[in-house]
Amino acid sequence: MASILTNASAMTALQSLSATNKALQQTQGRISTGYRVADAADNAAYWSIATTMRSDNKANSVVQDALGLGAGKVDTAYTAMNNALDAVEKIKDKVLLAKTSSAEERAKIQSEIDTYVAQLKDSIGGASYAGSNLVYTKGGAGQPTEVSIISGYNRDSSGNVTTSSIDIAFGNIRLIDAAVTPPAAGTGILDKAGTASTKSILNIDVTNLTGVTGATESDQFDALLTDAEKALGSMADAAAELGAAKARIDMQKDFVSKLMDSIDRGVGQLVDADMNKESTKLQALQVQQQLGIQALSIANTNSQNILSLFKG
Structure with missing residues (x-):
């Protein structure tokens, strides 16, 4: 039946063209954004997972920055520790030399020791990175007892968050306590x-052994040498602790970097568009759109054909 009120063919062609246009718009959106799932309307589950993982990656980026800052602090302290080891070695050698030297020679040796002590204070006091000095602290009440470097951000399935850290006790690596002034003893x-x-x-003074423990002058020098060796041992332990912390920070930085890349790949597999597939689909839909327009045009001409029936 031919009707001028209802054109079934045109309605069918219009519905088909609308569906093609909608699919074409979706494909063009994927190509322009690069995302198969750009918002929750595309796929709520995948969008939710991707959003959460991107949030975790932002936290991991902060952890990576914190590790970089911590690495700078530890590297600076490690450099100062090695420099201090060399200076204390030289002080110990000068004390040993002074043991069998005359009074005049000891005065010259003490001048060299004073130079090494001044150099120690300058290098240790200047071993600051981003306002933090791990080997030269103020001490006293209210001061932190350790340096804590955030090394990990962890979130469980319930959304509970925990963080991990690399901790270094100041008591193990402190070289000078700035809260006291020599000859008062520090920590x-x-x-x-x-x-x-x-x-x-x-406070070593080879020209004046007053207050140094020992029954004889030889015993006093031996006591000074003993304490120098103990100090070198403690410094070696401190350097080892800093070195271990440095190695751990470097490994954690590498792990966090790989973890972030892995999360990015996982998110990409969920929401990224396959550009080869979408470009092929785009061409097919463009052809379908053209055919749909032609089909609608043909369907609309049917109504025009009815007019010819009324022409005499």
């Missing part, structure tokens, strides 16, 4: 009173 490796001589490394 650092170099400014605390020696157990054998009662003198700290920073």
Whole structure:
């Protein structure tokens, strides 16, 4: 039946063209954004997972920055520790030389020791990175007892978050306690009173052995040398702790970097569009759109054909 009120063919062609246009719009959107799932309307589950994982990756980026900052602090402290080891070695050698030297020679040796002590104070006091000095602390009440470097961000299936950290106790690596002034004893490796001589490394005076433990002058020098060796041992342990922390930070930085790449790949597999597939689909839909337009045009001409029936 031919009708001028209802054109079934045109309605069918229009529905088909609308569906093609909708699919074409979706494909063009995927090609322009690069996403198969750009928002929750595309796929709520995948979008939710991708959003959560992207949030975790942002947290991992902060962890990576914190590890970089911590690495700078530890590297600076490690450099200062090695420099201090060399200086204390030289001080110990000068004390040994002074043991069998004359008074005049000891005065010259003490001048060299004072130079090494000044160099120690300058290098240790200047071993600051981003306002933090791990080997030269103020000490006293209210001061932190350790440096804590965030190394991990963990979220369980319930959404509970925990963080991990790399901790270094200041008591193990502190060289000088700035809260005290020599000759008062501090809490650092170099400014605390020696157990054998009662003198700290920073207070050694080979020209005046007053207050140094020992029955004879030889015993007093031996006590100074004993404390120098103990200080070197403590510094070696501190350097080892810093070195271990540095190695752990480097490994964690590498792991976090690989973890972020892995998460990015996983998110991409969920939401990224296959550009080869979408470009092929685009061409097919463009052809379908053209055919749909032609089909609608043909369907609309049917109504025009009815007019010819009324022409005489």
